[in-house]
Amino acid sequence: MNLLHGLDGMDRRLLELLRQDARRTNASLAEELGIAASTCLARLKALRASGAVRGFTVDVDPAALGHGLVALVSVRIRPGARHRMEELFDRLRGLSGVQQVFFLGGEDDFLLHVAVADSEEVSRFVLKNLSADPAVAATRTSLVFRHEGGERPW
Amino acid sequence: MNLLHGLDGMDRRLLELLRQDARRTNASLAEELGIAASTCLARLKALRASGAVRGFTVDVDPAALGHGLVALVSVRIRPGARHRMEELFDRLRGLSGVQQVFFLGGEDDFLLHVAVADSEEVSRFVLKNLSADPAVAATRTSLVFRHEGGERPW
């Protein structure tokens, strides 16, 4: 798939505008880019089709959903369960409260970004979903005081 | 601000639909929710105004942007520089290649999610932006093999 070579400067400018506001109308994007609306639409379609654009989503304040506590949980898997990494990844990413899962090479095997109501719930989350699993060797939980993402300058 | 109490079941369903596709038209959202388009629009505006919805963004494949390597870098700050945490946070989140910054309570102080071209670039990133800073006591870099986010079931 043409990921690198299909991306010219106009595509990058388009992605940057969409990063700032994914709900802008095609007409307004086209105007700012100085191209015809139909051209802009064709480019966005091509970016979707090539897989460069995976989707569009909404950034919701976790607190608004009753998630007063955000944490990172690193997970180490037992040597004997290493062959189940793919399966474990899929299980972890389906758990309630899990926002992101990173599958790592290094000391730890997974890092979970979780959002829950309070400290009681994060402890329940770790005990029930992780510690109770025989594949899990160890976990380490860190509180997230502040989190920023999505405003990277490409 | 009314974050918790302004969120009823319909709001949550609306957010879930937008999470799946933030570029869906208001009319299509309203139809699936079984409410009038104007009502749906009013709810979305209210969610934006209350801060529950922070924005809409596009999910771009890092590889399409030439970022063949994704890593997590945890950063420990020297005890003598702890009073500069806020300032450090803002500096880190502005660095080129940084996708997310977590400010943590626990063993490490920050976790950076970075996307760069290759391993040469991640090493340059750490040496130039982190190790060279006198406030930084230690860093630890892990490769990200796989990353999923944004499909959490609220």
Add this chain to the structure above:
DNA sequence: AATGAAATGTTGGGGTT
């Protein structure tokens, strides 16, 4: 690839219950 034009679809403010 990019364009303009035309048919079709969507938006969002105002007025109403």
Add this chain to the structure above:
DNA sequence: AACCCCAACATTTCATT
């Protein structure tokens, strides 16, 4: 809060370059 209306606006297809 929710609804309907509808003029203004946006989208998308297609023939053309």
